[in-house]
Amino acid sequence: MAMNFSVPAGRSIIFLDVDGTVIDSFPGIRAGFLHALDAVGVPRPSEDFTAKIPGPPMENTLGRLMDADLVPAAFDAYMAFTRGGGWSQAQPFEGMVDFIARLKDAGYFVATATSKGESFARGILEQIGVLGHIDFLGAAEEYGDRRSKSAVIQHVVDSVGIADRTSDTLMVGDRSHDIEGAAHFGIDTVAVTWGYGDEAEWAQAAYTATTVTELEAVIRDWSD
Template sequence: MHHNPDCLSTQPVPEGRRIVFLDVDGTLIDSFPGIREGYLQALDSVGVAHPDEEFIRRIPGPPMEVTLRNSGLNEQQVTEAFGAYMDYTRSGQAPRATAFPGVEKLLSQWKREGLYLSTATSKGEHFARLTLEELGLLQHLDFLAAATEDGPRRDKASVIDYALSSLGLTDRTGDILMVGDRLHDVEGARAHGLSTCIVTWGYGAPEEWEHADFVAHSPEELARIVHEFTS
């Protein structure tokens, strides 16, 4: 049965339950084809040349407006290009995201073990919910913490802040493991004192992995790390 994670938004997490915060793009799902196409269309909308594939491979994860600034756009161009990116995302033309192999099994296993699972994603809330539901992953989650598409909650640290305050966890950061695939996941979690694990099947580079407390090269290894952290 699908349940709506929002219905738990005012319920503090019961004492004694261990908690995992999960990044979405690059950790649970492979959304790169759609993000890549939207990004290139955004650049085209302001007449900016495409960077090389090495740069493009690293764009999933951070908020798109940050990526556009890093691509050399001025603020006016960022606003215009971000509008074009959102238009593309809303158009329904983007290639479908897929769940990484083993992820759905992992989430259902963690739910059976009684872990509390929340996302902590820079993906906009509407698209995060839609995609996770479509891929059958939403049903395993207790809470959906995502970015606001047009509001102040955009970067990872502010999404984590939202999750902590919504769930009454500001004094229980030692109970939480943040799982992501990029350096900004680690930095956002560190800003709140959370332990971190990076998965290597996402969009990060090896030099990003060394900043995390743990590194998982496979879903099986992630299962072991989470088990040891939460037991």
């Protein structure tokens, strides 16, 4: 359900992906993914495949490796692993905690737009000390219709009342689904290269940043 508040006029809006952008969550996601495969007896894929699993909804990834009738049980196993502590196996990327604090201090409206489940996103952002700098926590439903990145962005756009202000909004992400999801709403993306994407994915973005310093410069130039 949309919340009844809006972003004050004159404030630029930053949407932050979480996995691969704010935090390195790969260890927990990888462990949960392998646990899910083992739970339903599906062989583990190559490490090249596994390296690309952070970001998209896990049920979509699982569906690439097994018959559709096995996906619900595998996803339940993944979620049980995550609830059991897998969600906390993450660390912020260097400089991102202070970066988010500076964004808030500089007057940007900061929202997340993550495919991570809402309770897990809230827990990890609180754990690393940035939840207080987030104006709106936009995340996926752990079970429900809000699972894709475009559905999450739609939720954020509707909740904070910026359907007519997408030109004032910039998405920060690391994967093609961040870029494509934002583009659906006319929102540009800055792709960060420290996450889980590759050059072909980053090439789709309007901007690219290889360091937090570069990311801040891109945001300043974009908002001027």
